[in-house]
Amino acid sequence: MPSENKIVEIKNLSKVYGNGVEVYALNSIDLNITKGEFMAIVGPSGSGKSTLLHIIGILDTPTSGTILIDGENVSDMSDDQRATVRNKKLGFVFQYHHLLPDFTALENVMMPMFIAGVEKKEAKERATQLLSDVGLHDRMEHRPNELSGGQCQRVAVARALANNPDILIGDELTGNLDSKSSRMVYDILRRLNEKYKQTFIIVTHDDALAERTDRIVRIIDGKIVS
Amino acid sequence: MVDGMYEHKIAIRNVISNKKNTMFSVIAVALAIGIIIIFMGLISGFAAELTDSITDNSPHIRVSPSENNDFIHLYQHHLDTINGIDGVSSTSLILREAATLEKRNKGVSTTITGIVPEQEIRTMGIDDDLIAGDFYTLDHRRNSIVISTGLANELNVEMGDRITMAIGEDRSIDLEVVGLVLSGSNLAYVHLDFIQDYFGHKGKVSTISVVLDDIYAADEIAAEIERETELEATSWIEDHSDLFDLLAIQNIVAWIFYILIYVVAGFGIANVLLTMVMEKKKEIGMLMAMGATRKSIVKIFFIEATFLGIVGLILGCIIALVGIHLLGLIEIEIPIDEVYADVATVPLDPQLIHFLYAGGFAMVVNVIASIVPARQASKLDPVEAIEDDT
Ligand SMILES: Nc1ncnc2c1ncn2[C@@H]1O[C@H](COP(=O)(O)OP(=O)(O)OP(=O)(O)O)[C@@H](O)[C@H]1O
Ligand SMILES: [Mg+2]
Numbered sequence: 001m002p003s004e005n006k007i008v009e010i011k012n013l014s015k016v017y018g019n020g021v022e023v024y025a026l027n028s029i030d031l032n033i034t035k036g037e038f039m040a041i042v043g044p045s046g047s048g049k050s051t052l053l054h055i056i057g058i059l060d061t062p063t064s065g066t067i068l069i070d071g072e073n074v075s076d077m078s079d080d081q082r083a084t085v086r087n088k089k090l091g092f093v094f095q096y097h098h099l100l101p102d103f104t105a106l107e108n109v110m111m112p113m114f115i116a117g118v119e120k121k122e123a124k125e126r127a128t129q130l131l132s133d134v135g136l137h138d139r140m141e142h143r144p145n146e147l148s149g150g151q152c153q154r155v156a157v158a159r160a161l162a163n164n165p166d167i168l169i170g171d172e173l174t175g176n177l178d179s180k181s182s183r184m185v186y187d188i189l190r191r192l193n194e195k196y197k198q199t200f201i202i203v204t205h206d207d208a209l210a211e212r213t214d215r216i217v218r219i220i221d222g223k224i225v226s
Numbered sequence: 227m228v229d230g231m232y233e234h235k236i237a238i239r240n241v242i243s244n245k246k247n248t249m250f251s252v253i254a255v256a257l258a259i260g261i262i263i264i265f266m267g268l269i270s271g272f273a274a275e276l277t278d279s280i281t282d283n284s285p286h287i288r289v290s291p292s293e294n295n296d297f298i299h300l301y302q303h304h305l306d307t308i309n310g311i312d313g314v315s316s317t318s319l320i321l322r323e324a325a326t327l328e329k330r331n332k333g334v335s336t337t338i339t340g341i342v343p344e345q346e347i348r349t350m351g352i353d354d355d356l357i358a359g360d361f362y363t364l365d366h367r368r369n370s371i372v373i374s375t376g377l378a379n380e381l382n383v384e385m386g387d388r389i390t391m392a393i394g395e396d397r398s399i400d401l402e403v404v405g406l407v408l409s410g411s412n413l414a415y416v417h418l419d420f421i422q423d424y425f426g427h428k429g430k431v432s433t434i435s436v437v438l439d440d441i442y443a444a445d446e447i448a449a450e451i452e453r454e455t456e457l458e459a460t461s462w463i464e465d466h467s468d469l470f471d472l473l474a475i476q477n478i479v480a481w482i483f484y485i486l487i488y489v490v491a492g493f494g495i496a497n498v499l500l501t502m503v504m505e506k507k508k509e510i511g512m513l514m515a516m517g518a519t520r521k522s523i524v525k526i527f528f529i530e531a532t533f534l535g536i537v538g539l540i541l542g543c544i545i546a547l548v549g550i551h552l553l554g555l556i557e558i559e560i561p562i563d564e565v566y567a568d569v570a571t572v573p574l575d576p577q578l579i580h581f582l583y584a585g586g587f588a589m590v591v592n593v594i595a596s597i598v599p600a601r602q603a604s605k606l607d608p609v610e611a612i613e614d615d616t
Contacts, residue, residue: 050613054609057515059514059515059608059609060609079519079520080519080520080521083514083517083518083519083520084517085517086514086515086516086517087516087517087518088517092512092515092516094512094612096508098508098509098511098512098612100236100239100509100512101243101509102239102240102242102243103239111232111513111516112516112517114232114235115232115513115516115517115518115522116517159516
């Protein structure tokens with residue numbers, strides 16, 4: 001089995017919400033994601049895209065089925081173990097950046113490394129490198145309220161990559177940006193994916209952006225249709 | 227700050243950048259601590275003043291005749307026994323008799339106290355308030371008396387005047403006023419030998435006053451005196467047990483008051499922290515997504531509460547010191563009689579232990595007040611927190 005190339009393996013996974021009426025947010029999904037892949041998840045609103053991302057990101061648990069991240073069954077883990085996996089193997093960028101407002105761009109990028117217990121000097125070096133990668137080497141000491149929406153989102157991308165994760169997860173990460181900024185963020189993602197060979201899983205409504213990824217997964221009503 | 231302790235970094239930065247929110251909590255703690263320290267100082271100052279005024283004006287132990295006896299007989303023997311007890315500093319003999327003091331058509335019935343001036347000055351410091359004459363004159367001038375200014379005013383007499391001491395209808399003797407003591411009450415002192423003679427009580431006294439090295443040993447030493455002499459010995463504490471009961475009740479009331487203040491302050495802190503949890507929901511969710519454990523989130527809030535508590539504590543101690551200083555400046559006039567008045571200050575006895583108590587309790591209140599907000603924060607579901615649209 002070529003499973004060492006798979007970073008995410010999902011088998012027969014369902015997520016059911018409901019008190020009284022059951023809603024299948026995800027319905028018997030099978031999905032394998034290869035290391036280094038740049039993948040887009042598309043589909044209409046309410047189809048289950050965010051739910052799938054949250055489960056891959058171990059922020060949420062499936063109702064049934066299995067999910068392996070880097071070969072490990074994350075459903076069996078304790079809260080603290082899941083936190084550690086999120087810290088070391090996963091990076092998140094959401095529609096809104098959620099940067100800590102009282103910290104500079106540099107400190108925000110260093111934060112996941114502080115959580116991981118990385119030394120300050122090393123963390124600063126890596127954060128500086130990442131901020132240069134996203135084109136913000138001259139904005140490192142700025143706080144989020146001194147940066148534009150696109151710049152904040154680029155800081156969030158740098159932060160998501162801080163601990164050199166296996167997977168970067170982005171949920172409509174350009175949803176709040178104008179088309180110019182959002183193209184710029186995508187160009188950066190494309191370049192970083194080529195440079196660091198990490199797996200990028202992006203949910204987007206923007207078909208033009210989705211077209212530029214390696215693979216498009218389409219979800220409708222909780223089912224993968226292509 | 228320790229490297230890698232990111233919880234500290236977040237907590238401290240959060241508190242410092244949210245001064246508007248956190249100021250309320252700091253002020254609540256500071257006021258609570260300030261008020262409580264001042265109150266503790268007032269109450270212990272009041273108790274100290276009360277103790278002082280009791281032990282200044284009465285002996286630490288009053289030895290009276292055994293039951294069914296009007297007088298202490300063979301007092302020299304008892305005196306030697308009492309003086310031999312460890313912790314007894316000095317003793318004095320007193321014989322009291324009732325009589326009427328008269329001048330022209332005025333008369334005042336009062337107690338005449340027979341003393342040995344040297345003893346009474348040594349034990350009770352009765353000459354402290356002497357404003358004219360001398361107690362020692364009683365030793366060598368026959369038929370002399372020292373009276374209080376209150377009594378002198380009532381009889382309209384001055385130093386050197388003669389007043390009449392009368393017992394019943396038929397006996398009386400003229401006495402010369404050789405000293406005046408500043409006091410509003412009716413006090414009259416004659417020599418012990420004179421009163422024993424005149425009333426026919428040779429070899430008898432009514433009281434032996436005992437002064438101790440340590441006033442708080444009074445109860446034990448009183449018991450020892452009773453064992454050794456078979457006389458009745460009453461300590462000042464026992465004599466004023468009503469007052470001490472009242473002080474104890476006052477203390478309980480004060481503590482209820484302190485607890486109420488702390489409860490109010492505690493709700494203030496909890497409110498500020500809960501507001502912070504609501505406002506920082508998304509950032510807390512994001513921290514969890516980045517791998518912060520629930521334990522770390524709890525830690526952040528405890529550090530914030532502790533930091534706020536310490537700032538409040540420092541401010542509270544400053545408020546207390548300033549308040550105590552200002553209260554110390556207030557002067558109150560206390561009239562002694564129509565002519566004389568004493569100037570007193572607010573009794574204050576600030577002690578280090580008060581600061582420690584107030585501070586220690588404040589930190590405990592802080593921790594308790596942060597339990598609910600910290601738990602609330604750590605129980606947040608990261609997905610809900612991040613996706614929350616409010
Ligand atoms: N916490 C929840 N409780 C109940 N139902 C939920 C919950 N979260 C999501 N759902 C439901 O699950 C389904 C999938 O939701 P999801 O957020 O994954 O959709 P989405 O594809 O991300 O949509 P959008 O493009 O609008 O973000 C929806 O029908 C939604 O109503
Ligand atoms: Mg969504």
